[in-house]
Amino acid sequence: MTWALFWEWFIKALILIFTLLIGFGYLTWYERRFLARIQVRIGPNRAGPQGLMQWMADAVKLIFKEELTPANVYKLVFFLSPIVTMVPSIVIAAVIPWGTSFQLGGRTIHLYLADINVGVIYLMSIASIAVYGIVLAGWSSNNKYAMMGGLRSTAQIISYELTLGLMFVTAILMGNSMSLVDIVEAQKGMWFAAIQPVGYLLFFIATLAEVNRHPFDMPEAEQELTAGYHTEYSGMKFALFFMAEYQKMIVVSMIGATLFLGGYREFWFLKDTFLSVDRAWFLGPAYLFIKVVVLLGIMIWVRASWPRIRYDRLMGLGWKILIPLSLAVVFITAVGILLAEMFNPLWIWIVLPVSLLVGLLAVMVVYRDLRRKAYERA
Numbered sequence: 580m581t582w583a584l585f586w587e588w589f590i591k592a593l594i595l596i597f598t599l600l601i602g603f604g605y606l607t608w609y610e611r612r613f614l615a616r617i618q619v620r621i622g623p624n625r626a627g628p629q630g631l632m633q634w635m636a637d638a639v640k641l642i643f644k645e646e647l648t649p650a651n652v653y654k655l656v657f658f659l660s661p662i663v664t665m666v667p668s669i670v671i672a673a674v675i676p677w678g679t680s681f682q683l684g685g686r687t688i689h690l691y692l693a694d695i696n697v698g699v700i701y702l703m704s705i706a707s708i709a710v711y712g713i714v715l716a717g718w719s720s721n722n723k724y725a726m727m728g729g730l731r732s733t734a735q736i737i738s739y740e741l742t743l744g745l746m747f748v749t750a751i752l753m754g755n756s757m758s759l760v761d762i763v764e765a766q767k768g769m770w771f772a773a774i775q776p777v778g779y780l781l782f783f784i785a786t787l788a789e790v791n792r793h794p795f796d797m798p799e800a801e802q803e804l805t806a807g808y809h810t811e812y813s814g815m816k817f818a819l820f821f822m823a824e825y826q827k828m829i830v831v832s833m834i835g836a837t838l839f840l841g842g843y844r845e846f847w848f849l850k851d852t853f854l855s856v857d858r859a860w861f862l863g864p865a866y867l868f869i870k871v872v873v874l875l876g877i878m879i880w881v882r883a884s885w886p887r888i889r890y891d892r893l894m895g896l897g898w899k900i901l902i903p904l905s906l907a908v909v910f911i912t913a914v915g916i917l918l919a920e921m922f923n924p925l926w927i928w929i930v931l932p933v934s935l936l937v938g939l940l941a942v943m944v945v946y947r948d949l950r951r952k953a954y955e956r957a
C-alpha cells in the first residue's frame with residue numbers, strides 16, 4: 580500500500596462518516612418539517628433559518644444531559660449496546676458506490692470506499708449485526724418493557740430479513756453480479772424497479788421493518804412499552820440509538836436506490852445526453868442524493884399516513900404473505916432472465932406483468948382475510 584492510496588481511503592472514509600453524521604441531523608429536521616406540512620402545522624422554525632439549526636440545539640442538549648444508569652442493569656452490556664447498534668449503521672455504507680471514477684493528479688479516484696465481489700453478502704451480514712445491540716439493550720436493562728421490545732425486534736428482524744434477502748437475490752439475478760458497482764452499471768439501460776416493481780416494493784417494506792420504522796415500530800411502541808428497548812437509556816446513550824435508526828434510514832435508502840433505482844446512474848432516458856454520468860462524473864453523487872431524499876420522504880409519508888398494525892398481524896404479514904410472494908418474485912425473475920437469454924432480450928419484460936399479477940393476487944388474499952375476520956367479529 581502506498582501513502583497516496585492510504586490518504587485516498589482515509590479521506591473517503593471521513594467523507595462517508597461525516598456525511599452520515601450530518602445527514603442524520605438534517606434528516607431529523609426533514610422529517611419534522613415534512614410531518615408538520617402533512618399535519619398542517621409549522622414544525623421547528625426557531626433555531627436558525629427555517630429551523631435548520633434545530634438538530635444542533637438538540638445535540639447540545641443531549642450532550643450535556645445527565646445520564647442515568649439504573650442500579651440493577653448489567654453495566655458492561657448496558658454500556659456497549661448503543662455502540663453495537665451505532666457502528667454497523669456506518670460500516671455498512673462502505674461498499675455503496677456514490678458515483679463513477681475520475682482522474683486526479685494522474686490517479687484514478689473511485690467514488691466508493693470498497694468494491695468487493697460479494698458486496699451484497701457484506702450488506703446482509705452487517706445489517707444482521709445491528710439487531711444484537713437492540714436485543715442486548717433490552718436484556719441488560721433488567722426491565723420487562725425493554726426486554727419485550729428487544730424480543731419483538733428479534734422476531735421482526737428474523738421474519739422480514741428473509742424477504743429482504745430474497746429481494747437481494749432478485750437484484751443479483753438481474754445484475755448478474757454481487758458487486759454493487761456492477762449492479763449499478765447493469766441498470767444503465769433500464770432500472771430494475773421498472774422491470775420488477777413488485778420486488779422493489781417488497782424490498783421497501785422489508786427495509787421499513789429492518790429499521791423499525793412506522794408501521795413496523797413495534798419494538799418502540801410507546802403506548803405499550805414506554806419506548807421499548809431503550810426505555811432505561813438517557814443522554815448520549817439514547818442519542819446513539821436515535822442516530823443509528825436515522826442513519827440506517829439513509830443507508831437503506833442508498834441500498835434501495837443502488838439495487839433497484841440505478842444508484843448514481845442518471846435516469847435511463849438521459850444516458851446519451853450531456854446529463855449522463857459518463858460525461859459529467861460529478862452528477863453521480865447528485866443523482867444518488869436526489870433518489871435518497873425522495874425515498875426518505877416516502878418513509879416519512881408512510882409514518883404520517885399508516886396506523887401501527889397489531890403484532891400478530893405484523894408477523895402474519897411477514898410469514899404468510901411476504902415470504903411466499905418473495906419466493907414467487909425470485910422464481911418469476913429467474914424465468915424471465917432465462918427466456919431472455921434463450922430467445923430474445925425483450926422476453927425480460929414478461930417479468931413485469933406476471934409479477935404485477937402475482938402481487939395483485941397477494942393483495943386480494945390479504946383483503947379477503949381481513950374481511951373474513953371483520954365478519955367473524957361482527
